[in-house]
Amino acid sequence: EVQLLESGGDLVQPGGSLRLSCAASGFTFSTCAMSWVRQAPGRGLEWVSTVTNGGASTYYADSVKGRFTISRDNSKNTLYLQMNSLRAEDTAAYYCAKGGTYSTTWYDYWGQGTLVTVSS
Amino acid sequence: DIQMTQSPSSLSASVGDRVTLICRASQGISSDLAWYQQKPGKAPKLLIYAASTLQSGVPSRFSGSGSGTDFALTISSLQPEDVASYYCQKYNSAPLTFGGGTKVEIK
Numbered sequence: 001e002v003q004l005l006e007s008g009g010d011l012v013q014p015g016g017s018l019r020l021s022c023a024a025s026g027f028t029f030s031t032c033a034m035s036w037v038r039q040a041p042g043r044g045l046e047w048v049s050t051v052t053n054g055g056a057s058t059y060y061a062d063s064v065k066g067r068f069t070i071s072r073d074n075s076k077n078t079l080y081l082q083m084n085s086l087r088a089e090d091t092a093a094y095y096c097a098k099g100g101t102y103s104t105t106w107y108d109y110w111g112q113g114t115l116v117t118v119s120s
Numbered sequence: 121d122i123q124m125t126q127s128p129s130s131l132s133a134s135v136g137d138r139v140t141l142i143c144r145a146s147q148g149i150s151s152d153l154a155w156y157q158q159k160p161g162k163a164p165k166l167l168i169y170a171a172s173t174l175q176s177g178v179p180s181r182f183s184g185s186g187s188g189t190d191f192a193l194t195i196s197s198l199q200p201e202d203v204a205s206y207y208c209q210k211y212n213s214a215p216l217t218f219g220g221g222t223k224v225e226i227k
Contacts, residue, residue: 035216037164045156045164045207045218059214062121095163104211106154106169113163 002026002109004096009114016086016118022079022096022111030054030074033099035107036081038092038116048094049081052103059103064090086118122147124210126219132227137198141222143191143208152212155184155193158221159204167206168193200226 008020020036036048049070050059058070069082079096093115097107123146133139143153151171156164166175168184171191181196195202203226208219 037218044205044221045158045209047209047216047218050214050216059216061215104152104213104216106166106209106211107156107164108166108169108175110163110165 002098004098004109004111006094006096006111006114009094009116011117011119012086013120014087014118017082017084018086018116020081020083020094020096020114020116024077024079024096024098027098027109029072029077031101033101033103033105034072034079035097035099036070036079037095037097037107037110038090039095039113040089040092043092046092050099050103051079053101057103083116086116088118090116091118092116121215122149122210122217124208124217124219126206126208126222128222129220130223130225132225133198134227135198135200139195139198139224141193141206141224143186143193143219145189145191145210148188149210149212151187152210153184153186153191154209154211155182156207156209157202157204158207164207195224198224198226 005023035050051070067085093113096111098109099105153171155168158164172184
C-alpha cells in the first residue's frame with residue numbers, strides 16, 4: 001500500500017524558515033518524480049515544486065522560486081521542502097504527491113497534508 | 121505560462137443528473153490533463169489522467185474527454201458521495217498548473 005506521510009508543519013513568523021518532510025512507502029521511491037502542492041485556507045490547489053526521480057532536476061512555481069528548495073533522499077525514501085523567507089501568503093496545507101517516472105506527470109497518490117501557518 | 125480555467129465555479133444538481141465540468145487551457149496541451157476530486161478536509165484523489173483514462177478503482181460514471189485546449193469531466197449520474205470540489209491540472213511541462221476548481225453540490 002502506497003503511503004505518503006508529511007510532517008514539519010508549524011506556526012512560524014514572517015521571514016522565518018521551516019523544513020517539511022514526506023516519508024514514502026509502498027512503492028519504489030527512487031523511480032518516481034515527487035512534488036509538493038499547497039492549498040491556502042478556502043482556496044484551490046497550487047503546484048509548488050517537483051523533483052525528478054534521481055534528484056538531478058527541480059522545478060518551482062514563480063511564487064516560491066528563490067525561497068523554497070525541494071530535495072530528496074532516495075536512501076531514506078524521503079522528500080523534503082526547505083522553506084525560507086516565509087510570507088503570510090505561504091500559509092497553507094502542504095501536500096506531498098507521487099508522480100510517475102517522468103518529471104511531468106499526474107499525481108496518483110497524495111499525502112494527508114501538513115499545515116504551515118505564517119503569522120506574527 | 122499556460123493558464124487553466126474551469127467553469128462553472130460551482131454547480132448544484134439533483135441526484136441522478138448528468139453533470140459536465142469544463143476545463144480550458146490558454147494554449148494547447150495535447151492530452152496532458154488530469155482531473156482530481158477533493159472532498160472537504162481530505163487530500164485530492166486522482167480520477168482521470170491523459171484526459172480520458174479512468175484511474176483504477178474510480179467509478180465508471182466518471183469520464184473525461186477533450187484534447188488541445190478544451191476538456192470536460194462528466195459524471196453520468198450524480199451520486200451523493202460525489203459532493204466535492206473538482207480540479208483539472210495540466211502536466212505537459214512546468215509549471216504544472218491547476219484550474220481554479222468546480223464545487224459540486226446536491227440540489
